[in-house]
Amino acid sequence: MFIILCIISFSLSSYHCQTIKHLNEISIEEELPINSMVTSLTDKIPNLDQSNEYDLVTPLSTDLDLFSINHSQHTLIIKTRIDYETICLKTHHCIVSVSIAVSNEDTIDVYILPIRIINKNDNLIRFLVNRTIIEIEENDENWFQKTYSLPKAYDDDSDSITYSIYLQNWNRPDGLFEFDEKNLLLKPLKKFDREEQNIYLLRLIAHNQNDVSTDIIIVIKDLNDNIPICHHNQALFLISNISSISKFQLNATDYDEGDNGTLEYSLMNSLVGFSIDRFNGDIKFDYTKWIRSNQSILIINVTDHGKPFRLSTKCSIEIQLTFLYDIDFKSNISSINRTEVTIDVESVDLALGLFAIYDKQYNNSCHDCLIHINTSVNDIFSFNYLTYELYLNLNSVILMKILTNYFHNKENVSLNVQIDVINLKYPSIRSTKMYLFIINFNKLNLLM
Numbered sequence: 001m002f003i004i005l006c007i008i009s010f011s012l013s014s015y016h017c018q019t020i021k022h023l024n025e026i027s028i029e030e031e032l033p034i035n036s037m038v039t040s041l042t043d044k045i046p047n048l049d050q051s052n053e054y055d056l057v058t059p060l061s062t063d064l065d066l067f068s069i070n071h072s073q074h075t076l077i078i079k080t081r082i083d084y085e086t087i088c089l090k091t092h093h094c095i096v097s098v099s100i101a102v103s104n105e106d107t108i109d110v111y112i113l114p115i116r117i118i119n120k121n122d123n124l125i126r127f128l129v130n131r132t133i134i135e136i137e138e139n140d141e142n143w144f145q146k147t148y149s150l151p152k153a154y155d156d157d158s159d160s161i162t163y164s165i166y167l168q169n170w171n172r173p174d175g176l177f178e179f180d181e182k183n184l185l186l187k188p189l190k191k192f193d194r195e196e197q198n199i200y201l202l203r204l205i206a207h208n209q210n211d212v213s214t215d216i217i218i219v220i221k222d223l224n225d226n227i228p229i230c231h232h233n234q235a236l237f238l239i240s241n242i243s244s245i246s247k248f249q250l251n252a253t254d255y256d257e258g259d260n261g262t263l264e265y266s267l268m269n270s271l272v273g274f275s276i277d278r279f280n281g282d283i284k285f286d287y288t289k290w291i292r293s294n295q296s297i298l299i300i301n302v303t304d305h306g307k308p309f310r311l312s313t314k315c316s317i318e319i320q321l322t323f324l325y326d327i328d329f330k331s332n333i334s335s336i337n338r339t340e341v342t343i344d345v346e347s348v349d350l351a352l353g354l355f356a357i358y359d360k361q362y363n364n365s366c367h368d369c370l371i372h373i374n375t376s377v378n379d380i381f382s383f384n385y386l387t388y389e390l391y392l393n394l395n396s397v398i399l400m401k402i403l404t405n406y407f408h409n410k411e412n413v414s415l416n417v418q419i420d421v422i423n424l425k426y427p428s429i430r431s432t433k434m435y436l437f438i439i440n441f442n443k444l445n446l447l448m
Contacts (some may be wrong), residue, residue: 020109023044023112029117031081031084037075041100054103094116094210116212117211127213136221162206163179163206195226225256237318239319248285267298271295283298295428296426297318298317302314320430327356330355341437341438355419372420375417376417
């Protein structure tokens with residue numbers, strides 16, 4: 001039996017995500033002499049003598065601080081008087097769990113050793129099994145009609161036996177299960193959701209003059225009740241490389257386990273050039289096989305392998321191919337250094353230049369393109385969407401303030417210009433380019 005434990009402090013060091021390991025239960029009689037040996041730890045814990053250090057974890061209650069370790073002998077010994085009536089009747093059970101922390105370099109393991117305190121008697125009661133596993137269906141609509149049998153304890157002296165049941169932390173399982181002691185039945189008190197908790201650990205204790213316990217492990221069986229989930233309602237597959245295979249990882253999960261949580265992927269609208277791995281959801285784009293399409297959204301069907309019915313969902317991925325267009329600004333009145341454009345304005349009525357959109361696949365100009373211009377200074381430009389020519393906007397308040405500022409005959413304006421191009425016929429094809437425009441105004445020449 002393993003339980004994951006994260007972050008345990010031991011000897012002022014930090015350890016991460018180690019395991020709690022349950023050792024087999026041992027028994028000792030009450031009233032053993034102080035310092036007498038309980039058990040050899042090297043028999044219980046593997047490679048103990050090779051560990052960096054080990055010691056007992058201090059118990060939560062001082063009433064249960066009954067043992068100590070003889071490190072020279074690697075043994076667990078009696079620390080103080082162990083009185084059955086004091087310990088067992090007070091705590092309603094006779095199992096004392098000792099936690100031993102063992103450190104090895106940057107790891108720590110905690111071994112829990114259940115020690116049963118024996119009231120001296122000729123014959124001991126016993127269970128015929130060490131543990132019982134009970135499987136309960138997840139979200140069972142008929143939970144209130146179900147009962148589950150628990151193991152019976154036996155006493156060769158035929159003494160009367162009573163029973164009690166606890167969770168591993170010695171709390172009663174109130175709100176989870178009802179215990180029918182007379183018939184040794186466990187009744188669920190609600191439906192169980194495996195995604196909330198998939199296992200419950202209980203301990204059934206049999207009482208007479210001696211106590212004995214057995215583990216009851218409740219396993220919540222998975223029901224295929226969760227549909228696959230896309231982590232983004234509509235993801236973006238940005239394709240900017242023309243020379244290699246582009247890849248996109250679809251992010252989908254299913255909170256069920258086993259086959260109920262195993263996913264399979266398929267394209268619902270098969271676009272030429274796109275493929276998907278049915279097992280891991282990897283999407284590939286191969287430019288050499290691509291044919292233009294008016295669709296810009298990939299629809300992926302994600303299905304689990306659950307039984308009796310498979311559940312599925314649809315994920316949408318927007319496609320943007322940004323490699324296809326070259327965007328250039330051409331002008332007879334400007335000097336252009338890559339994306340920096342310097343314009344000496346000669347006339348406020350003439351075009352400053354035009355944008356040329358070149359289609360690298362068809363080797364010609366784009367005739368179905370829509371250009372949108374964003375600038376850091378609003379309304380200073382006007383744009384002819386038919387000729388792609390750029391003009392000064394004579395209705396711009398900012399431009400008029402510049403031109404009518406007679407204190408400065410010469411003035412320049414620097415602004416960032418973003419050009420967004422989208423193909424109206426094939427909306428997945430689009431490109432963006434940034435420019436720095438420096439516009440020089442010689443107002444004496446402009447006003448002559």
